[in-house]
Amino acid sequence: MPQVRKIGDDVLLEKLTQTFKDVGYEGASLAALSDATGLKKSSLYHRFPEGKAQMAQEVMAQTARVLDAEVFPQLAADASPASRIGAFVAVMDGFYAGGRQSCLLNMLLPPRGEATACGEAISTTFQRLLDALSQVARDAGADEAQARLRAEQVLVELQGALVVARGMGDAAVFGRALARIPAIILQG
């Protein structure tokens, strides 16, 4: 029976995620996605009948599930703000391989003017991170407005550090940004 699954959904989505992170949505041709997964293009269509757009959506959904499992619980843990943000930093460091990986949220962002399903999911994910980081800042003594500003700055530092690290070919930029994050949230 050679018609068995060559690759499970989890590993399949992992390979697709890696390709989208490396080359972006436009750069990820079906040929590239086929090479990365070991499945022929027609097999990819069997698993994702709506093609590349669906692959990107499911990759985003899987990433959201990973955040639900590994990030949000840490931020909402029953612990001090310092230890929660410390755990967050550690998870981010692993998530982006110390700055050697790009952010899916950046690489999947739709062109200006276009509104895609992925764009919606990305916006929602940013918002959820903002809310969760905000709560840590509030628990550290910030008022609502301060907390939102600090949380936003953390997202900005993360995204910016990944862009600059890639642009300059220096992953260490990311580590230095991570080091600033606790002070930003716990400020004062």
Added chain:
Amino acid sequence: MPQVRKIGDDVLLEKLTQTFKDVGYEGASLAALSDATGLKKSSLYHRFPEGKAQMAQEVMAQTARVLDAEVFPQLAADASPASRIGAFVAVMDGFYAGGRQSCLLNMLLPPRGEATACGEAISTTFQRLLDALSQVARDAGADEAQARLRAEQVLVELQGALVVARGMGDAAVFGRALARIPAIILQG
């Protein structure tokens, strides 16, 4: 004589720049570049014999010239660090239209693993900005190591704010990042 130039080099590069900034390198098809400039594909090849790669390179070179004219002189001006960084922030605000424009340096970044001529130019541009911002921090009293860290954080904030602004559809994120920049450089 209908064989005259329909569009000057400056405007042509401007239109190409806008397209690359909006949709990125992969997303900028010759059809899109043709639409944006009003020149047919074959005319674009007449102006840029090496095709899209050359267009991207010349767009990068033009952007470097704009920085030479409008940004680096401000940072190196014979004025206080505070007024120099204030001028920088004002120019950046205009340059990115208050957060409604993406950064060319991010949108033209080559896929991971590939080394393009554009990638080299981008890395160099980041480095030059880093050096110029660093000098402002030094003049504000920072030692060499501190100054490089502060300059790097400014680049990170700029790039990150543009990504988050686009991702969340909220240009105001960029304005709030700009507001943080003077304190980062002048710190203490």
Added chain:
DNA sequence: GTCTATAATATGATAGAC
């Protein structure tokens, strides 16, 4: 469920008329 084969379209690029 995966594959080979194929189709329709888009893309990067060139030739030659004006």
Added chain:
DNA sequence: GTCTATCATATTATAGAC
């Protein structure tokens, strides 16, 4: 210098065998 026409290839997508 710009255009129409064309080409080779890449890309997205489908049909049908196993």
